[in-house]
Amino acid sequence: MDFLEQSVLPQSSHHMVLLKYLLMLAFILYIPYISILFGSLSYSLFFKRKADKTGLKLYKKFSKELIDMITFNKGAAFALGVVPLLSSVFAYAQLLHLSGLNVPVYLLISLLFLIAALFLIYTYKYTFHLKDIFEHSSRLYRDKYAEEEKESGSTDEELKEELAYYHLKTGSMHKRSALYGLIFLLVSVYLFIGSVQLAADTSRWSEGSNLFGVLFSWSALTYFLQFIAAAFAVTSAVILYRFFRPNAGLEGYEEDYREYIKSFALRSGLISTIALPAFVVMAIISKPVTSLSFSVFGITVVVLALLLLASSLFYVMLKESSVKFSSSVIYLFLLLFAFIVIKDQLAFYTSTKKQTALLAANYGEYEKKLKEQFGISSAPINGADIFNGRCIACHSFDKKIVGPPYNQIMPKYEGKKDQLVKYIMNPVKVDPEYPAMPNQGLKPNEAEAAAEYLLNTYKKEK
Ligand code: HEC
Structure with a gap:
């Protein structure tokens, strides 16, 4: 990708520190968003399948509300998903300049998958509503015009057929967009995780410059599992907060379903929060020794403590069948994501110190040439x-x-x-x-x- 190479300007080591902070910030925005997007989409699909199986409308309604919850605003998808990922493409292009790694290119591919996934997720959302409109109008048609048709003796077959046809089309588009949306999102996330992990593991740099190295590594796999568990956990908390706060929206639901959905969210939140520490520990073990430092361990301990707190809160809520801590759990998870990002970025900086020194030297050369070009020199001329x-x-x-x-x-x-x-x-x-x-x-x-x-x-x- 030439334009990525061209976007690279030699940076002084001070600028590189700044870039690293920007990268951290981008991830702190991106990771919670993408987790909740993935969690809501998965849960929405889960409830939709349940609705298809049981024929119960309430599951379907909940499935729809879940997807509406995460697609409330297109600007958010842009600001929290697309922009941070794009920034990380350029930041990594700078930070990994001269390393021969294709990480920025893979991140760019991940971005394209994300955009496609967002497109499909929005299609899923709109076809959900369209399907409802078709169903509604078919019913209306039956109820209202059937009488008139009987009287007049003529039926509007054309309209009927058209309705049926587009209803069917919307239905299949709906199904496909949801499934492909989920697959594209997973591919995007996996590529993202694999690239970031490869960048942080200098011991794999020599062999890892192809796609294979990005996709198949222990650390990519453990981080992916960590991502999925965290996504389910945080989404469960968001669901509890969004739907079960006093007067928050599930009014039309029957008590049984409310209870079912509440205990589903509490349970899956608790299970994934309990599973998370194992992945966090595995993630530390899968890290190359070169990237470990005292602060990385310190933050890991804090992360584990916060997870313990989060799972206790879930547990208490499940026991009492209440949602009183749901907003605290959300804040806890936002904090957790930030800590995890900081920990991993610190590990990245520790393991890439040599690369940073190399780039600083490259910048030195560049600076010298630039100065020579204008006849400004700090080196004595003989x-x-x-x-x-x-x-x-x-x-x-x-x-x-x-x-x-x-x-x-x-x-x-x-x-x-x-x-x-x-x-x-x-x-x-x-x-x-x-x-x-x-x-x-x-x-x-x-x-x-x-x-x-x-x-x-x-x-x-x-
Ligand atoms: C291509 C040949 C050439 C090169 C190379 C050259 N010069 Fe000269 N230089 C001359 C010639 C011919 C004159 C006599 C010019 C005149 O009298 O008009 C001269 C004259 C001079 C003078 C005397 C000026 C005066 O006031 O009488 C100085 C001083 C001088 N050069 C310095 C240098 C320096 C320093 C360099 C190297 C950076 C240099 N030259 C490189 C050909 C050259």
Whole structure:
């Protein structure tokens, strides 16, 4: 991907620190959003299948509300899903520059899958509503016009057929968009996790620059499981909060279903929160030793403690069949996601210290070239080198070559370095016995060094 390479500008190590913070921020927005998106979509599909099996309308209604819950705002999908992922593409392109890793490209592919998944999820949502409208209008049609048709003796077959046809179409589009949406979302998430894990594991850099290395690694797998458990846990808390707060929306539901859905969310929340610590520990074990540090361990302990707290809260709620801690659990999970991101990014920085040093050196080179280009230099310029490289072809101290010997011309410049520099920078015709001296294209600091060298050497030699 050329344009990704072109987007890379050598960065100073200070800028790289800034980039790393931005990356952290992007993930802190992206991961909770994508978790709740995945969780709601899965639960929505689960309840839809249940509705198809049992024919119970209430499951279907809940399935629809779940998908409406996460698609409340397209701006959110853009700001919390697309933009952070796109930023991480560019951040990684900078941070992994010269490493030969294709991570930014895989992240870009992950982004394309995410966009496709979002498109399908929105189709799923709209076809849900469309299907309802079709069903409703068919019913209306039956009830209202059947009478009239009987009286008039003519039926509007065309309209009936059209209704049936589009109803069917919408139905199959609905089914497919949900399933493919889920698959695309999973592919996007897996690619994202695999890429981020590969970037953090320098020991796999040499072999891992192909897609295989991204997809098949222990750490990618454990992080994927961690993601799924966390997604179910946080989505359960969101469901409890969204639907079971006092007067929050499930009014039309029968008491049995309310209880069923509540205990479903409490149970799956509790189970996934209990499963999570195992994945968090596995994730630490699957990390390369080079990425571990005291702070990574410290944050892991905090994460485990927060998980313990979250599972106790779920447990208490399940026991009391209440939802009183649901908002606390949501905050806990947002905190947990932030800690997990910080922990993993710290591990990434620890293991890529060498890469950072390499880029800093590259930046040093770049900076030097840039300065040279404008004649600004921090390194001392050697007048002797310039003389030997640029002047010796036409000048010597005591012999006439193309230009006059220096012992002839230097007397008039003694103590007038500025004038000498001015001449060297911009030679003018002086002596009719000689041709004009061509401009040597020296930068001010170089001309100055050459002038100094000439004056000193002349002093010594005379
Ligand atoms: C292509 C040959 C050539 C090169 C290379 C060259 N010079 Fe000259 N230089 C001349 C000639 C010819 C003159 C005499 C010009 C005149 O009298 O108009 C001259 C004259 C000079 C003079 C005397 C000017 C005066 O006031 O009489 C100085 C000083 C000088 N060169 C310095 C340098 C320095 C320093 C360099 C290297 C950075 C350099 N030259 C490289 C050909 C050259």
